Amino acid sequence: MHGSAEFVKGKNYTASELMAITTCKEFRDWEVAFVGIGIPLVAGILAKRLHAPNLSIVYESGSIGPEKFRVDFNVGDSSAADGALCLTSEWRVFGDLQGGYYDIGVLGGAQIDRYGNLNTTAIFGGGDYRRPKVRLPGSGGGNDIGSSVGRVVIMMRLEKHRFVPRVDYITTPGYLDGSPGARERAGLLGGGPVAVVTSKGVFRFHPETREMYLHTIYPGVEAEEIRQSVGWDLKIAGDLQVAPDPSEAELAALRAADPANLILGGAGARERLSGLDEFVELTLKHAKR
Amino acid sequence: MSDRGKANKLMSLQEAVSTYIKDGCSITFGGFIGRDCLAAVHEIIRQGIKDLVVIDDSKTDVMDLLVGAGCVGRWEGAYLGYGSIGLANNVRRAVEQGIPRPIDLEDWSNAAVSMRFLAGGLNLPFMATRSMLGSDIIKYNSRIKVMEDPYNGTPVALVPAARPDVAVIHVQRADAMGNAQVFGFTGNDGNKARAAKHTIITCEEIIPTEEVRRGGNLTLIPFYCVDAVVHVPYGCYPQSCYGYYAYDVLFCGEYHEMSKTREGFLKWLDRYVYGCRDHLEYCSRVGWDRLKSLTYLERQFNRV
Numbered sequence: 001m002h003g004s005a006e007f008v009k010g011k012n013y014t015a016s017e018l019m020a021i022t023t024c025k026e027f028r029d030w031e032v033a034f035v036g037i038g039i040p041l042v043a044g045i046l047a048k049r050l051h052a053p054n055l056s057i058v059y060e061s062g063s064i065g066p067e068k069f070r071v072d073f074n075v076g077d078s079s080a081a082d083g084a085l086c087l088t089s090e091w092r093v094f095g096d097l098q099g100g101y102y103d104i105g106v107l108g109g110a111q112i113d114r115y116g117n118l119n120t121t122a123i124f125g126g127g128d129y130r131r132p133k134v135r136l137p138g139s140g141g142g143n144d145i146g147s148s149v150g151r152v153v154i155m156m157r158l159e160k161h162r163f164v165p166r167v168d169y170i171t172t173p174g175y176l177d178g179s180p181g182a183r184e185r186a187g188l189l190g191g192g193p194v195a196v197v198t199s200k201g202v203f204r205f206h207p208e209t210r211e212m213y214l215h216t217i218y219p220g221v222e223a224e225e226i227r228q229s230v231g232w233d234l235k236i237a238g239d240l241q242v243a244p245d246p247s248e249a250e251l252a253a254l255r256a257a258d259p260a261n262l263i264l265g266g267a268g269a270r271e272r273l274s275g276l277d278e279f280v281e282l283t284l285k286h287a288k289r
Numbered sequence: 290m291s292d293r294g295k296a297n298k299l300m301s302l303q304e305a306v307s308t309y310i311k312d313g314c315s316i317t318f319g320g321f322i323g324r325d326c327l328a329a330v331h332e333i334i335r336q337g338i339k340d341l342v343v344i345d346d347s348k349t350d351v352m353d354l355l356v357g358a359g360c361v362g363r364w365e366g367a368y369l370g371y372g373s374i375g376l377a378n379n380v381r382r383a384v385e386q387g388i389p390r391p392i393d394l395e396d397w398s399n400a401a402v403s404m405r406f407l408a409g410g411l412n413l414p415f416m417a418t419r420s421m422l423g424s425d426i427i428k429y430n431s432r433i434k435v436m437e438d439p440y441n442g443t444p445v446a447l448v449p450a451a452r453p454d455v456a457v458i459h460v461q462r463a464d465a466m467g468n469a470q471v472f473g474f475t476g477n478d479g480n481k482a483r484a485a486k487h488t489i490i491t492c493e494e495i496i497p498t499e500e501v502r503r504g505g506n507l508t509l510i511p512f513y514c515v516d517a518v519v520h521v522p523y524g525c526y527p528q529s530c531y532g533y534y535a536y537d538v539l540f541c542g543e544y545h546e547m548s549k550t551r552e553g554f555l556k557w558l559d560r561y562v563y564g565c566r567d568h569l570e571y572c573s574r575v576g577w578d579r580l581k582s583l584t585y586l587e588r589q590f591n592r593v
Contacts, residue, residue: 062474076323137370
């Protein structure tokens with residue numbers, strides 16, 4: 001998913017920053033994490049710099065446990081290999097994923113349904129799979145992560161056209177039709193989604209019905225506002241939590257992890273850079289070595 | 290195949306592309322959005338090769354350029370986006386509007402494509418995976434067969450071997466025989482070279498065979514898989530090449546803005562592909578100072 005540079009009303013942080021900081025808390029120290037690029041990756045880097053210094057990040061390109069000196073813009077950027085514990089092949093890391101070695105995966109998506117099924121392939125609109133309204137990138141490694149990793153955290157901006165009763169195309173399986181044992185029957189090895197971190201709050205999944213419910217709201221957000229942004233009759237936790245504002249230390253660590261703001265800030269941030277020299281300078285200045 | 294025993298497979302990029310890449314052939318590209326074969330892709334576009342069937346895992350610039358230039362008829366793969374910058378504009382135009390021509394898409398996951406190349410490299414007809422089960426990837430792709438494994442009865446997905454006509458793979462170092470050494474992670478490149486009928490290696494540096502022998506464990510692709518060796522420094526630019534240069538996020542950002550319209554993309558193509566006789570001219574147009582900055586940045590972190 002892509003960033004935006006606008007501050008949340010009345011706050012000193014953007015929605016993308018709050019999502020990254022919230023997601024980072026899902027990682028535990030010593031875990032092995034398979035993350036997608038963009039904000040999910042920044043959340044992983046942040047976790048390493050805050051509470052989980054021994055977190056190992058795995059990239060599908062074949063890098064296991066790199067130091068995170070620099071932010072990556074693609075899964076195969078040379079930066080993804082910086083100081084890695086193991087540099088190997090793509091088929092080998094997918095084998096290790098299937099082998100049950102990876103604890104947590106973080107994914108973005110364009111559409112999600114109440115059972116956590118994710119679409120990153122195509123928005124059909126008036127069309128169909130062959131001629132969709134919007135063609136998206138496709139699975140990449142998303143389906144593989146969602147199929148086999150220990151637990152999945154999903155990051156998505158909360159918008160009604162994204163939180164839909166049925167996704168146009170299930171790229172990555174969540175709990176499928178929500179029936180008991182649906183994942184096991186299909187032959188899936190991984191545990192499935194545990195959280196959906198959005199721009200307004202965090203959803204989790206009911207242990208029996210497998211349905212997504214509202215677990216945590218961000219400061220200044222009303223639960224009703226969230227209900228209006230979801231395409232089904234959203235259930236809300238009896239003990240709904242309110243997340244704290246991120247601390248100055250968290251925000252500083254996050255901004256140092258993406259020093260040119262190119263992931264969290266998107267296209268606008270690119271235009272604000274004077275040129276490549278400034279990018280090189282910022283990258284070297286904030287490289288944590 | 291008679292060329293394969295030759296001690297010297299060095300040739301120009303123009304010659305390698307025109308010899309092995311033909312209209313309508315199936316092809317795969319090395320790299321994994323990093324160490325991509327951009328120089329070869331530009332040459333394919335300059336030669337006007339058409340109707341390619343691309344079998345691949347994940348691609349950004351490589352596919353967006355080829356699709357926008359009208360070189361691709363079909364894609365079998367897992368990811369066609371533009372990394373953390375956004376969606377692939379030319380891919381969208383081709384799929385959504387048929388501009389400049391419609392392309393036929395077949396979706397797979399990255400693990401599935403990896404297994405297809407492993408099967409190809411092992412000379413087996415198919416491989417099994419536990420990915421894609423329960424998803425719509427299977428619903429829309431009839432070549433994925435779900436069966437119960439004959440030993441324990443659990444569901445598995447079978448995927449057919451990939452055996453493309455050509456693989457083009459950029460590496461850091463190769464000798465004239467075609468022993469290709471890769472530093473950093475290796476994607477599916479070892480299997481792609483083995484699965485393909487012909488392999489073109491492009492590289493940052495040509496090294497003597499004695500130097501290969503000093504570090505034989507770095508040789509990902511041995512000479513017998515290779516038909517052509519081409520010396521193309523900065524051959525991945527604007528993508529990264531481990532130990533040689535970092536990714537140019539600003540150049541790619543500009544490309545992404547330009548390619549939002551068909552006219553903008555054609556202008557970009559004229560400037561950086563049709564307007565350059567070869568890769569050297571492309572490097573000059575980008576600017577050697579810029580390339581040197583990216584090498585400087587990369588070498589603060591990784592050295593070969």
